[in-house]
Amino acid sequence: MIIITENIINIQEHINESNDSSSGSLLIFCGTTRDNNLGKSVDYLKYESYSDMAKLKLKEIADFSISKWGLNNLKIIHRIGKIEISEISLLIIASSPHRNESFRAIEYIVSELKKSVPIWKKEYYSDGESWIGSPDNPN
Numbered sequence: 001m002i003i004i005t006e007n008i009i010n011i012q013e014h015i016n017e018s019n020d021s022s023s024g025s026l027l028i029f030c031g032t033t034r035d036n037n038l039g040k041s042v043d044y045l046k047y048e049s050y051s052d053m054a055k056l057k058l059k060e061i062a063d064f065s066i067s068k069w070g071l072n073n074l075k076i077i078h079r080i081g082k083i084e085i086s087e088i089s090l091l092i093i094a095s096s097p098h099r100n101e102s103f104r105a106i107e108y109i110v111s112e113l114k115k116s117v118p119i120w121k122k123e124y125y126s127d128g129e130s131w132i133g134s135p136d137n138p139n
Contacts, residue, residue: 001074002058004051004119006081009088014075023072023095027102029110031090033083037132043124047080047089050118054078057117061109065094068108069101076109078119 011030019026033045058076066074073095083089092109094102113119114133121132 001076002055002062003075003077004049004054004058005077005079007079009077009079009091011088011091014077014091014093018073018075018093018095020072020095022097024097025099025102026093026095027099027106029090029092029106030088031110033085033087033089035085037123040123040125042085043126044085045083045089046122046124047078047083048120048122049078049080051080053118058113061112061117065105065109069094069096069105071096071101071105074105076113078113078117080119 011028015026015028033042035042058078062074062076065071071094073093075091075093077091079087079089090110090113092106094105094109096102096105123130123132
């Protein structure tokens with residue numbers, strides 16, 4: 001399941017929906033907003049996306065991951081809009097018969113998401129703002 005939302009992510013709700021009796025592993029990755037980056041104090045983030053294309057790319061990544069690692073269940077949820085410090089911006093839940101498959105899938109998904117999914121992050125500071133992951137600021 002792929003979700004792009006402006007709503008706060010309810011982890012427990014998604015865990016309950018993802019658990020199944022055929023899996024020996026249910027792994028959860030949460031990407032959160034930290035209060036600093038490259039020596040600057042971050043006040044909050046804003047994510048923007050080309051949602052239709054982002055969902056398509058995330059589905060491609062999910063389909064590949066399910067096929068390659070034999071996942072029983074996979075959810076990728078990404079927030080857009082304003083994200084406060086310590087809030088979750090990305091939730092990935094993967095279930096599989098054994099843990100290694102889920103670990104490898106989640107690592108791949110995060111890497112591919114950052115490389116190819118049209119979701120952009122802007123950091124806001126007390127003295128300005130900066131796009132992150134853009135050609136002029138690849139961090």
